[in-house]
Amino acid sequence: MFKSTMPQNGKIVHLHFDGEAVTAFNGDNLAAALLRAGKVKFRTAAEDDPRGPYCMMGVCFECLVEIDGRPNQQACQITVHDGMIVQRQNAPHSAGETSG
């Protein structure tokens, strides 16, 4: 379980991750906000091969997600915004998988 060490104040923003509502604070990093919400699986590289943020600095590309219809976005390099629609990216043969 991840827990923020930053002060939890400021404007709350609402986003959706695979259709599930997630709250974050304005200015939060997307990957950090999702991890704090318990979302650790951001994509799959192959069936049953889940991936999630590793480096948190734009190097590993394990945090790729689709944001507002744009695929291959590095969640660790994105700041949240209200109404953001985030989708997991699944390997083609595991499309539709949403658990985790």
Ligand code: FES
């Ligand atoms: S977590 Fe490594 S590039 Fe985003």
